[in-house]
Each structure stands twice: as structure tokens, then as C-alpha cells.
Amino acid sequence: MRDLMGMMKQAKELQERMQQMQAELETIEVDGAAGGGLVSVRVTAKGECKAVRIDPSLMKPEEAEIVEDLIVAALADARSKAERVMQDKMKSLTGGLALPPGLNLF
Template sequence: MKNLGDLMKQARELQGKMEQLQTELETLEVQGSAGGGMVNVTMTGKGEVVKVAIDPSLMKENEREILEDLIVAASADAKGKAERAAQDKMKELTGGLQLPPGLGL
């Protein structure tokens, strides 16, 4: 039964580390950009957009569609970075061990 007790202790420790990781991801910010840095989107590690910065030169009526496309591209860039950061933190936590589906972040 000692092995079961050790396993339960490890599971509780992992759960605590997972909760800490969730908190870290909420405060982690990544920045995605598009258009050579003319549009920047800042996003949390959980995928929440917290800021959009647009170069004033893009604020022209006839370039509205370009601006919209750049915002989408910058958001996608930030989301990819946030997902990679979350995966990297998960690998640190689990030592590279793949968790079963549904147990990730």
C-alpha cells in the first residue's frame, strides 16, 4: 500500500503544480505582430486578447480591409505563441510526459 500512497502524493503534487501553471498562464503575455510590426496584438497565455496597437499610418479609410486582415494575422501570431508557451510550461511540469486527453491546459 505504500506505493499507492506515494502515487496519491505525487498526484496531489502534480495537481498543485497544474493550478500554479494555470495562474502563470493567466499572467503570461505574448505579443503577435503583422505587417512588419504595424499591428501588434498582446494576448495572455490563456488566449485572451488584452491589447491591440495599430500604427497610425494604417488609419486610412481606403486601407480598412488591410488593417482588418493585419489584426487577424497578428491575433493568430499571438495565439500561436501563447499555445507554444503553454506547451513549453506543460513539458517543464510533466518532464515531457504526455498527459491523457482532457488533462491538459
């Protein structure tokens, strides 16, 4: 019974830390880029797009498709960086707690 109480206490602590981390992830921003920096985006660690920047040299009607592809690539770059940030935060959060492998808490 004592182990069950300890596990419940750990679960409650983990839940509280996860809530704090969720709030923190909304404030962390990462940048993604494509086309050698001609297109860049800024997203939160939770994947919300905050800004898009397009170099003026790309603002030609005949290059619209290229710009669109670069935006998609920049967003993919930023999202992968955001995912790494979330994984790092999760590792620090669950440091002493044994969780099943592959358990995705987000």
C-alpha cells in the same frame, strides 16, 4: 498498494502545480505582429487579448479590410506564441511524471 499511494501523491502534487501554473499563465504576456509590425497585439499565455496597436499609417477608410486581416494575423501569431509558452511550462511541470502522449491538460 504502496504504488497506488505513490501515484495518488504524485497526482495531488501535479494538480497543485497545475493550479499554480494556471495562475502564472494569466500573468505571462506575449506579443504578436503582422504587416511588418504595422499591427501588433498582446495576449496572455492563456490567449486573452490585452492590447491592439495599429500604426497610424493604416488608418485610411479604404484600407479597413487590410487592417482587419492584419489584426487577425497578429492574433494568430500571438496565440501560437502563447501555445508554445504553455507547452514549455507543461514540459517543465510534468518533467518526471509519465503521462500518455497527447494528453492535453488545458
